[in-house]
Amino acid sequence: MSDAVISNYSRIIDISQPVDSTSACFPGDVPFSRNITVSYKDSGVLNLTSLTMSPHVGTHADSPVHIKGDMSENEGMASQLPLDAFIGPVRVIDLAPYEGGITAEQFLSKVAKLETLPPRILFKTCHQIRYQVWEEKYAFLTVELVEALQSKDVKLVGIDTPSVDHTESKNLETHHKLDEFNFVWLENLDLTKVDEGNYFLVAPPLKFVELEASPVRAVLLA
Numbered sequence: 001m002s003d004a005v006i007s008n009y010s011r012i013i014d015i016s017q018p019v020d021s022t023s024a025c026f027p028g029d030v031p032f033s034r035n036i037t038v039s040y041k042d043s044g045v046l047n048l049t050s051l052t053m054s055p056h057v058g059t060h061a062d063s064p065v066h067i068k069g070d071m072s073e074n075e076g077m078a079s080q081l082p083l084d085a086f087i088g089p090v091r092v093i094d095l096a097p098y099e100g101g102i103t104a105e106q107f108l109s110k111v112a113k114l115e116t117l118p119p120r121i122l123f124k125t126c127h128q129i130r131y132q133v134w135e136e137k138y139a140f141l142t143v144e145l146v147e148a149l150q151s152k153d154v155k156l157v158g159i160d161t162p163s164v165d166h167t168e169s170k171n172l173e174t175h176h177k178l179d180e181f182n183f184v185w186l187e188n189l190d191l192t193k194v195d196e197g198n199y200f201l202v203a204p205p206l207k208f209v210e211l212e213a214s215p216v217r218a219v220l221l222a
């Protein structure tokens with residue numbers, strides 16, 4: 001992005017969750033861990049690490065192969081997610097505090113009086129993020145909401161909870177509806193420092209050619 005774009009904004013708001021060995025993850029998923037392969041103390045030259053984690057730890061984007069297809073075919077991987085969807089004007093909608101399925105009605109009533117709507121929508125549902133705690137209850141997107149977002153030409157949707165689907169969803173119907181409409185989506189955002197309004201989102205995924213999701217460093221320019 002050019003300096004000209006950045007200079008239109010005066011503030012960078014970090015909307016990413018920290019990633020460390022205490023970060024919560026989906027029950028049964030692989031948490032972050034670090035292995036120090038070379039230490040400066042021993043080598044006198046450098047510190048070097050390797051890491052292990054599910055790409056769904058912390059703030060991240062899922063790619064289509066997360067919910068369909070064959071991992072050996074390299075189709076729908078994180079590297080193929082469209083960058084333009086992750087960079088550009090965005091609207092933050094504040095529903096906090098809210099648990100449960102976000103409805104089309106909630107979304108449509110929030111945007112009814114707006115003259116224009118950016119093609120990216122982030123839902124704030126928490127006043128506090130406890131990133132080290134696996135929250136049993138959290139807000140998610142309903143299928144009818146995804147249809148309403150589609151009708152407004154939205155292409156990216158994000159939420160400050162671990163999943164776009166209900167925690168007990170077995171068939172991940174919201175993930176599938178988003179994929180059907182060619183949406184991209186962000187999970188595990190931290191919007192606690194953000195008020196409702198329009199911003200500029202920057203949150204590209206890493207170019208992981210063999211993964212079904214990627215961490216992002218998500219920021220809003222204000």
Ligand SMILES: [Zn+2]
Pocket residue numbers: 056060061062187213
């Ligand atoms: Zn995910």
